[in-house]
Amino acid sequence: MKSSVITFPGSNCDRDMDVALKKFGFKNEMVWHNDNELPKSDLIVLPGGFSYGDYLRCGSMASKSKIMQSVINFAKSGGLVMGICNGFQILVEAGLVPGVLLRNKYLEFICKNVFVKSDNKENIYFKNLNKEVLEFHIAHNEGNFFCTPDQLKEIEDNNQIAIYYCNKEGQIEDQYNPNGSLKNIAGIFNKEKNVLGMMPHPERMIDQSLSGEDGSLFFKNLINNIK
């Protein structure tokens, strides 16, 4: 299985993602934002970081970079594209997933482990994953998911919510919402569910001695689903 991680000026989780993808069997290539063409890939990842210093709006400048036209075409033709954290912000700015990510409700940069619930299994990312509540890491200032009431209705009607912030037991309640996201949304799909954007970092949870193993479950399951 081949994957590509796009590096934008200011990306800083690109190499972590490279390590994670390789650890679970992807043959990964790093792609520079100013390139025009993507290498042949089964999965494209937009990594976390602070592309273009978060100028204007997080992800807005990166969403207009040269490589993004190829990423958009790849996604539109059904290719798998995953955006993590700043990558999620780039996806919303590129219009590949609905909504926007606003400044965190309490204006704090949040850096901590959170629990997320994935009960949506009708997609290639979480299908066959036999753990519903996952412990992932978040580190962001603008992760407060927001969309219009019409968009929210469409998102819910199409079952596009991928993961919710919750507690250890999987209860999705306001008190477990770290950043003010609408409906505790931590990640969403596009309508076709080949594009996934999420704020939590699964690539930071791939080693027991560092953090945890729930990211390992996610990546192992993902590569098996793609095979």
Place this chain on the structure above:
Amino acid sequence: MKISAIITLKKDVLDPQGKVIHQALDGMGFNSINEVRQGKYFEIDVDENDPKKAREIVENMCSKLLANLVIENFKIIETQ
């Protein structure tokens, strides 16, 4: 030709920064404030002499990059 554009958050979008600024102003004794909303202001020098055309160019910039129309509105406020 210089064109100015103001980007503001839409009415229903929460503006936590505006709220904090409001509270700070209130604490300083400015007690007559109903609400503070923070926005962005751009001055763009366009290489175009026709005001109508220059305005159109900046409007296009606003809808394609400068504003995110899901949460923001833009207003062209001034041409000179």
